Amino acid sequence: MSADAAVTTGRDIFLISNSVDELGGVTTWSHQMARMLTERGHHVHVLGICDTDTPADLGTNLPYPTTTLHPGKVPSPFSPHGLKQRLKVSGYARNAQREAAIRGMKAKLDALFAAARPGAMIIVTQVWAMEFVRLADRKDIPLIGMSHESYEYSKDSSRFARVKKYYPEADRLLLLTQEDADLWILEKLNNVGFMPNPLPVWPEEPSKRETKTVACIGRLDDQKGIDMLLDAWAVAAPQAPGWTLKLYGKGEDEAELRAQCTRLGLDGSVEWMGQTSDVPGALRDSSVFVQSSRGEGFPLALLEAMAFAVPCAAFDCAPGVREIIRDGVDGLLAAPGNTAELARQLVRLTSNQELRDRMGEAARVNVARYSKETILEKWEELFALLER
Amino acid sequence: MISALSTPDVSVIVIVFNDAERLPRAVQSVLDQTLHGVEAVIVDDCSTDGSFEVAQRLAAQHPGRVRAFQLPENSKGCGEPRNRGIAEALGTYVMYLDSDDELELNACRNMVEAAERTGAELVSGLSTQIYIDTRNQREQPWYRWLYQRHQVLDDVAELPDLFVFDTLSTNMCYRRDFLLDNKLTFVKGLLYEDLLYSAQAYLAADRIALIPNQVYKWYMRQNVAKADKSITNRRDEIRNFSDRIEIHRRIDALLEEKGKTGLRRAKDLKFLKHDIPLYLREFPQHGPKWQHQFAELSREYLATIPYDVFDECQPVHRVCAYLLIKEDWANLLPAIDWLRNPRKTPMPLVERDGRIYFCAEHLDDEIGRRMLDVTEVGFQARSLSESMPRTQLLSWVPQDGNSVKVTARTVNPLGLIPAGAKLSGRLEVKARRKGLQTFTFPVTSFTHQGDYVEWESTLDISRTVRPLGLVDTIWDVWLNLEVDKKKTRPPLSVDQLDLDGDFAARPRLTRLLADRLEPEVSRPGHLAFQLTAVGPAASKGRGLLFDLMSSPAGAPLKRSAKRVLKAGRDLNAADSKVRWYHRAMTRMPVKKGLVVFESHLGKQYSDSPRAIYEEMRRRGLPIHAVWSYEGKKPPKGFPKPGKDVEVVERWSWPYLYALARAEYWIDNQGYPLALRKRPETTYIQTWHGSALKRMGFDMAEYRMQPRHKQDEYQQALDRFDHFVVRTEHDVDTLVRAYRLPESKVLRVGYPRNDALVAARREEVLTGKRERGPLAKELGIDPARTIVLYAPTFREKAPELVLDPVAFAERFGENTTLLVRSHYMQRLAVPRTLKGKVVDVTDYPDITPLLGLADALVTDYSSVMFDYALLDRPMVFYAYDYEEYAGAARGTYFDLREAAPGPFVETQEQLFDAIEEVREGADAYAEKRRGFAARFGEYDEGRAAAQIVDRFFGPAAGTQQKGEQA
Known part of the structure; x- marks a missing residue:
């Protein structure tokens, strides 16, 4: 190993996303990572390409600097089709603005990268941001690209083509699981690795699993598949007397879902809890956790429930899910969309205290492999590998 | 970044022999590795073209990263240079690279990462063959199925296919101390040294990691002149085969020593299915000496393979290997023909006690019967037109430079050609490229000889075959045989016959393009002709033309030709058809009385749509019916097209035009999902059966789809105006699963079942x-x-x-x-x-x-x-x-x-x-x-009648439609 690769702490780390504070999973993840890396002694700088319409509240006094490279919006490119569009002057003006924005960002990035000390790392969390970062002169600083969703989920989106176009330039592209990484490798990307998301907090006080409550935490929208959960619960509830399904969350489909609940005659065993700010409280109050999503990446909800020693039943809808839950060991999986099977798994858990306890305790032990410390260690190993 | 290495992570051993030109590219692929700690160790096998000087120059340019060595004399193989490389290597890990290939840029980083993460002594990745003489450099992954995902093996026996198939040494990364501890070296003086080396390495490793990443770019040529073939691809030298056998014997000894009987079995199976057929395909082209030596060698080795391994092979491989052991040339040649043309019926075959055997010989022996039993192939279920009976050329006598007289015999499979059958036929000479000319010649004097039919023909090539001269270089020959009105069309197998002579050709365009038609043997072993230029004028003209086409001036010509072809393809592409359907066809007026029928997506003329159609015909209603079918021509049973009934291919232009303008759609499964139904058209969905298994949105995969996809599917289902049910069970299952409103339910029973109710x-x-x-x-x-x-x-x-x-x-x-x-x-x-x-x-x-x-x-x-x-x-x-x-x-x-x-x-x-x-x-x-x-509560025998009553009336088809849902 060379001398200048010996840096293990105190690296300059640039964490670059579409925006510094856009509401959503990637922002939560970035700031959690920034905090963890800072605590470990690295010098983190969180960067965003531009502003967002839906900012999240990040609080004040972040222990690391944040910078938005292009305050405002970056105009989308104008590519005219046909004569009529070709004559549109505003389109060309927009392209000029875009060019100027890109030049400005490049200048800022060039300066930041030039000032970085040896051992620096660049982490680009989203492929849209990569379109701009790739234009900067990053010297020899290794660049790590990320895709925070499952391969299948990318496949249905424009991101699929853009990942294939821009991420080959990265020194490493990180997916959430080995299975997703392998699928991208089969798309002829040869720089792919994987990195699981860390568990944000380690609860000192887990659930005692004393209530007859099945909890579900998630937006009330199509992706979370609450309609399928209600169908499953309609089968399971009669076999789980005394149990209540508590739904935490709000969303566009709430009215429709409540109507479905009534139609299925479940009003007596389902409680609509609304959005909660006290997730630990909700988990401590439950004995079983259920997830019925149509698509997931590396679901934090499952990680948290398991850390609270609450056994989970879930649709096996993504590699991240089967990676987190070991079916039959620390939780139960059902084939995606098979509501009868999900119902069966719920009945297995609700009807058997011994099984709940065994799986719940196993879950808490096993999920420790995603603890902050373990995941940070993996990052350090990756940084070292990229310097060899 | 790194100039002097103490211990590199990886030493890449680059071997070279007379390849000065490409060596720098290979070395550069090492220097460009994303993992920095990599050195190149070049070993020159005593080249005479200055390769070593190039190597020394590279070493001088990259001190500490490239080193160069030379063997004192040429070793005629790859093993010795690699052994030397190992001796000189310093890295923790070792990889091999040939001077004409390249490493993928992330190869070393991925290999080392996998080795360290898993503790493997041996990491293997995907090698990709790249054909440099094809358009777009066609790529062919090497055993992709072994490299689908990251895997760790604690014993190679966990994945016998790896041991048996991936026998290269170049796509692997070895820990150097592992090679040294186990004294692994390449064997001297034998071809296929990789085979033995990889077997030794696999067996010695305590842990093996597989990664799906591409690691090695293996450059190849598709068309290789014999002299240029790389050493191991030259299968025409018997040494090639004898060395292979020797290597196999040594691997067998190793497996024996380690007690790996499972691997031996897997390897034997591969030998029967892959190695033997590889040589047998080229068997007819070899001289008798080679054939004899080959048979001797393979017989001896095959004797070490137990017969129950033969049982696991496909019949064709089993039969070939067995006949080879028996040195039964007469039956082996047809078996090889079958190997090269799996759809053929290669022999007359023999039926005994309900079993079908390849030939009549060797059947007195229990093993013979076992090996030659081909019942599972299903020859016996093939009609004559489904069989392609082997037709073997017996003689070839050129007449006068213009024509040739041939005799041949065609297999009579299991007596499908009866003795008294009326036989007629023509020989067809057809340009291989689609859509060009065909010429035919009469076949004369058929003689039925029981198991064979013998015939002859004179091909008056020069006078009859008039090629264009430009795009029709290759001409295939087929026999069109008619036996009591049943037809079959086999090609002509040449086997070992000499095809001498060639024939004057008169291309239609100009004789400046070509002037001779030469007989040749096609890849699967059949008679063909090739158009060539022999005379000075033709050679020159052809040369000029090819020069022009490959010159810059030819490019626009080629481009416009391609554009015309593409426009044709685009017009007929499915989405272009759908566009025309929606933008133009559905804007035409609806044609009163036009009813489009379809059953099981056009696969049959059957079921309820048929029952309704026939009820309408019985009543003599003035409708214009269109029946759709799937495939090139209508399957058995479809109505004959006539004044008031058309039969159209599914997805064809007439089909779409009929659907666009129909007053009624009647089917039992679903018209193409992409086609919208206009509101003026009434869609009667008869469905094709009550449900046991979950359907529609009761199926998990539909439930899991995101909303926009579900909406799309629902839209296609909402095209149904009426949905026929035969029981309330259908309403509880199908109607609910397809989310159809009650108003669309037609409780009349299935029209197809009227006949059953009547029969009862x-x-x-x-x-x-x-x-x-x-x-x-x-x-x-x-x-x-x-x-x-x-x-x-x-x-x-x-x-x-x-x-x-x-x-x-x-x-x-x-x-x-x-x-x-x-x-x-x-x-x-x-x-x-x-x-x-x-x-x-x-x-x-x-x-x-x-x-x-x-x-x-x-x-x-x-x-x-x-x-x-x-x-x-x-x-x-x-x-x-x-x-x-x-x-x-x-x-x-x-x-x-x-x-x-x-x-x-x-x-x-x-x-x-x-x-x-x-x-x-x-x-x-x-x-x-x-x-x-x-x-069956609504199946009362009047379903078709009720539907026709309701929508079409007793006689007139112009009545007002039933209420729209």
């Missing part, structure tokens, strides 16, 4: 069961009991679940079994069982078969609901019910409880149940009537 009434009334003409058509004695076996389609064909021979043995005297399966899973019914077991898979419509059968054997097929209407016994042969019902899809009810007949799981139980039925026991009569009432 007739039977009750007369107390007699009428056989009708169908029994005769199928060649069944009407006095026999008829059992129909109609299983549902399975994705994965199971092993034979019903042995026709065993059935015939037990019931052959008085009972006939009709078998209706999927064409993919067709039972091979031996000819000797004629009249006892009959394959009715091809019969277009199942309803008449139901009417004919005295009992039904099924599993989960919806025919159970229809057959119940006849009130005849049913047996449920559900040997995989758990698997079927337990799969993600699930069922609407438990068939085990509801089944109105015995539920059996083995053939033995099935036969006993059939026995009981034969004896007249009917313990399930009451349950069956309940079942019929539950699932």
Whole structure:
């Protein structure tokens, strides 16, 4: 190993996303990572390409600097089709603005990268941001690209083509699981690795699993598949007397879902809890956790429930899910969309205290492999590998 | 970044022999590795072209990263230079690279990362063959199926395919101390040293990691002149084969020593399926000396492989290897023809005791019978037009530079060509490129010789064949043989015949392009002609033309030709058709009385759409009917096109035009999802069966789709204006699963079942069961009991679940079994069982078969609901019910409880149940009537009539439509 690769702490780390504070999973993840890396002694700088319409509240006094490279919006490119569009002057003006924005960002990035000390790392969390970062002169600083969703989920989106176009330039592209990484490798990307998301907090006080409550935490929208959960619960509830399904969350489909609940005659065993700010409280109050999503990446909800020693039943809808839950060991999986099977798994858990306890305790032990410390260690190993 | 290395992570050993030109590229791929700690160790095998000087220069340019060594004398192989490289290497890990190939840029980083993460001593990745002489540099991954995902093996026996197939040494990364500790070196003086080396390494490693990443770029040529073939690709030297055998023997000794019998077996199997066929394909082209040596060597080695390994091979490989052992040339040549042309019927074949054998020889021996049994191929189920009978050229006599006289003989497969048959035929000489010219020659003097038909023909090549001269260089020859109006079209196998002479050619364009037609043997071993330029004028003209086409001036010509071809393809592409359908066709006025029918996506003329159509015809309604079919031509049974009925191909322009303008759509499954239905058109969906398995939105995969996809599907379903049901069960299952409103439900019963209800009434009334003409058509004695076996389609064909021979043995005297399966899973019914077991898979419509059968054997097929209407016994042969019902899809009810007949799981139980039925026991009569009432409550025999009454009226088709939903 060379001398200048010996840096293990105190690296300059640039964490670059579409925006510094856009509401959503990637922002939560970035700031959690920034905090963890800072605590470990690295010098983190969180960067965003531009502003967002839906900012999240990040609080004040972040222990690391944040910078938005292009305050405002970056105009989308104008590519005219046909004569009529070709004559549109505003389109060309927009392209000029875009060019100027890109030049400005490049200048800022060039300066930041030039000032970085040896051992620096660049982490680009989203492929849209990569379109701009790739234009900067990053010297020899290794660049790590990320895709925070499952391969299948990318496949249905424009991101699929853009990942294939821009991420080959990265020194490493990180997916959430080995299975997703392998699928991208089969798309002829040869720089792919994987990195699981860390568990944000380690609860000192887990659930005692004393209530007859099945909890579900998630937006009330199509992706979370609450309609399928209600169908499953309609089968399971009669076999789980005394149990209540508590739904935490709000969303566009709430009215429709409540109507479905009534139609299925479940009003007596389902409680609509609304959005909660006290997730630990909700988990401590439950004995079983259920997830019925149509698509997931590396679901934090499952990680948290398991850390609270609450056994989970879930649709096996993504590699991240089967990676987190070991079916039959620390939780139960059902084939995606098979509501009868999900119902069966719920009945297995609700009807058997011994099984709940065994799986719940196993879950808490096993999920420790995603603890902050373990995941940070993996990052350090990756940084070292990229310097060899 | 790094100039001097103490211990590099990886040493890449680059071997070179007379390849000064490409060596720098290979070394650069090492220097460009994303992992920095990598050195290149160049070993020159005593080249004479200055390769070593190039290597030394590279070493001087990259001190500490490139080192160069040279062997004192040329070793004629790859092993010695690599051994030297190992001795010189300093890295923790070692990889091999040939001077004409490259490493993928992330190869070392991925290999080292995997090795360190898993602790493997050996990491193997994907090698990609890149054909540099093809357009777009065609890439072919090397055994991709082994490299689908990251894997760790603690013993290579966990993945025998790896041991057996991936026998390269270049796509692997070895820990150097592992190689040293195990004293692994390449063997000297033998070809295929990689094979032995990789076997030794696999067996020595305590842990092996596989990564799906591409690591190695293996540059190859598709078309190689013999002299240029890389050493191991030259299969025409017998040393090539003898070395291969020697290597195999050494690996066998190693496996023996380690007690790895499973691996030995896997390797033997691969030897039979891959190695032997590889050489056999080229066997006919070799001289007798090579052939003899080859046979000697392979016989000796094959003797070490037990016969039960042969049993696991496909019949073609088994037969080839066995005939090779027996040195039976006469039968081996047809077997090789079969190997090269799997669709052929290579021999007349022999039938004995219900089994089919490849040839009549060797059958007195038990092993011979085992090896030559080809029953499972199903030759016996092929009609003459489905067989491609091997036709062997016997003589080739050029006449005068213009024509040639040939004699040949065509196999008579299992006597399909009867002795007195009327035989006629022509020889067809056809340009290989599609859509060009064909010329034919009469075939004269057929002689029927029992197992063969011999014939002759004179091909007047020069005067008859007039090539264009430009795009028709290759001409194939086919025999068009007609036997009592049945046709077959085999090519002509040349085997070892010498094709001498060539023929003057007169291209239509100009003789400046080509002037001779030369006979040649095509890749699969058939007679063909090649257009060539021999004379000075033609050679020059052809040369000029090719120069022009490959010059910059030719590029625009080629481009515009391509553009014209592409425009044609685009116009006929599905989405362009859909666009025209929506933008233009559906804006035309609706044509009154135009009704489009379709059954099972055009696969059949059958089911309820047919029943409705025939009811309309009976009433003489003035409709214009259009029937759609799937495939190139209408399958059996479709109506003849006429004044008031058209038959159109599904997805063709006339099909779309008819759908766009129809007043009614009537089908039982669904018109293409992409096609919108205009509001003026009424869609009557008759559906094709009540449901046992979950359907529509009751299926998990539809439930899991995101909303926009579900909406799309719903839109296609919402095209239905009326949905025919035969029971409230349909309403609870299908109607709900497709989310159709109550107002669309048509409770009239299935039109297809009117015939069954009528048959039942007739039977009750007369107390007699009428056989009708169908029994005769199928060649069944009407006095026999008829059992129909109609299983549902399975994705994965199971092993034979019903042995026709065993059935015939037990019931052959008085009972006939009709078998209706999927064409993919067709039972091979031996000819000797004629009249006892009959394959009715091809019969277009199942309803008449139901009417004919005295009992039904099924599993989960919806025919159970229809057959119940006849009130005849049913047996449920559900040997995989758990698997079927337990799969993600699930069922609407438990068939085990509801089944109105015995539920059996083995053939033995099935036969006993059939026995009981034969004896007249009917313990399930009451349950069956309940079942019929539950699932057929609206099937009262007037379904077609009610539908036609409602929508088309008693006679006139111009009546107002029924209410729109």
